[in-house]
Amino acid sequence: MTVHLRDVVAYLDATLEIDRFKDYAPNGLQVEGAPEIDTVVTGVSANTQLFERALELGADLVVVHHGLIWGGGIGRVTGPTAARLRQLLANGVSLAAYHLPLDKHARLGNNTGLADAIGLALAGRDAFGDVRGHALGLSGAWPQPLTRDDAIARITAGVLGQRAAPFVFPYGPDVVRKVGLCTGAAGDLIEAASLHGCDLYLTGELAERAAELARELQITLVAAGHYATEVFGPQRLADELRMQFPSLSVHFVGVPTPI
Numbered sequence: 001m002t003v004h005l006r007d008v009v010a011y012l013d014a015t016l017e018i019d020r021f022k023d024y025a026p027n028g029l030q031v032e033g034a035p036e037i038d039t040v041v042t043g044v045s046a047n048t049q050l051f052e053r054a055l056e057l058g059a060d061l062v063v064v065h066h067g068l069i070w071g072g073g074i075g076r077v078t079g080p081t082a083a084r085l086r087q088l089l090a091n092g093v094s095l096a097a098y099h100l101p102l103d104k105h106a107r108l109g110n111n112t113g114l115a116d117a118i119g120l121a122l123a124g125r126d127a128f129g130d131v132r133g134h135a136l137g138l139s140g141a142w143p144q145p146l147t148r149d150d151a152i153a154r155i156t157a158g159v160l161g162q163r164a165a166p167f168v169f170p171y172g173p174d175v176v177r178k179v180g181l182c183t184g185a186a187g188d189l190i191e192a193a194s195l196h197g198c199d200l201y202l203t204g205e206l207a208e209r210a211a212e213l214a215r216e217l218q219i220t221l222v223a224a225g226h227y228a229t230e231v232f233g234p235q236r237l238a239d240e241l242r243m244q245f246p247s248l249s250v251h252f253v254g255v256p257t258p259i
Contacts (some may be wrong), residue, residue: 001247002036003059005029009096011244012063012237016101016108022132023100025070031085033094036062039249040241042234044227046095047079051087053253059093063237065110067097102233103183104134108240110183111138113150113232114202118158120179127194137182137189139196148220151176151200161222164258169211172199172220183229187221194219204229207259227257236244 011249013019018027031070037060043050045066054062074081078163088095103110115125120140129137146154152168160166180193181202193201201219204226214221221240231254238252 002038003245003248004037005033005037005094006035008040008107008241008245008248009060009075009094012096012098015240016098016105018098018101021104021134022101024132025067025099027098027101029094029096030067030069031088031093031095033088034060034092037094037248039251040238041251041253042238042241044230044234044254045255046084046097047255048084048087049255050253051084051093053255054093055087055091057249057251057253059251060090061096063096063098063234065097065099065102065233066209067099068095069097069124073204077148100132100134100136102237103230104136105233108128108233108236110230110233111181112184113236114138114159114181114229115140116236117232118139118155118181118202126196128196129186129189129191131182131186137180137192137196139180139193139198141178141190142176145175145177148172148174148176148200151179151220153207154200155222155224159228164225165189166222166224167206169214169221169224171215171218173218176200176220183232184226187223190219190221191217192215200227225257226259227255 041054041059042063125140127135176199180198186203187206
């Protein structure tokens with residue numbers, strides 16, 4: 001049994017509270033395809049490989065964290081942008097994207113998912129660090145303090161599954177009592193994490209300036225990969241859609257990158 005596209009998008013828009021955010025990109029429906037859907041694919045980023053996999057699965061709707069439209073919109077429909085739009089429009093596939101709302105959400109969000117993955121205790125989690133009017137970072141602690149080496153090993157296992165090592169700038173205390181995190185390219189929240197009392201700050205990818213900031217702030221900085229830290233929201237959205245729309249076939253599709 002098919003489901004109306006507008007009903008699924010309206011559910012996601014309301015659940016993720018997109019009207020609360022002044023984002024870098026438009027949240028919600030970015031490309032409109034067929035009005036009725038029966039298969040949904042979720043993923044991290046809107047790109048050709050994800051769309052190819054979605055088409056193989058017969059998707060009518062793709063839901064991502066990083067959409068096709070950013071800033072002032074699409075300036076030119078050429079090159080990869082044209083190819084990606086052609087994949088969607090020629091096949092009647094819709095695209096919806098949720099950026100900061102999916103980072104922030106307390107139950108479905110990337111930050112919550114990352115905190116769960118590395119085993120931070122639920123009690124005592126706290127928001128910090130302003131990003132466009134929202135405290136986007138999340139702090140917490142393990143049930144017992146860990147040595148810095150054990151903390152890094154815990155992060156590596158929880159995020160990267162021992163497949164790779166994160167970038168580490170080990171300038172913080174030998175014992176980690178409080179962790180701050182924000183997924184994606186959130187290196188600039190390191191100062192806010194330090195002010196929040198964190199011994200270690202975990203994010204995805206870094207700007208060059210972050211390493212010396214970590215040294216000056218005497219905080220350990222860990223970058224585990226933009227993609228690797230942001231699979232959690234799309235995975236949880238897939239679970240949520242299966243629960244809320246039982247007649248839909250919903251798949252999370254991974255397109256891993258070390259960045």
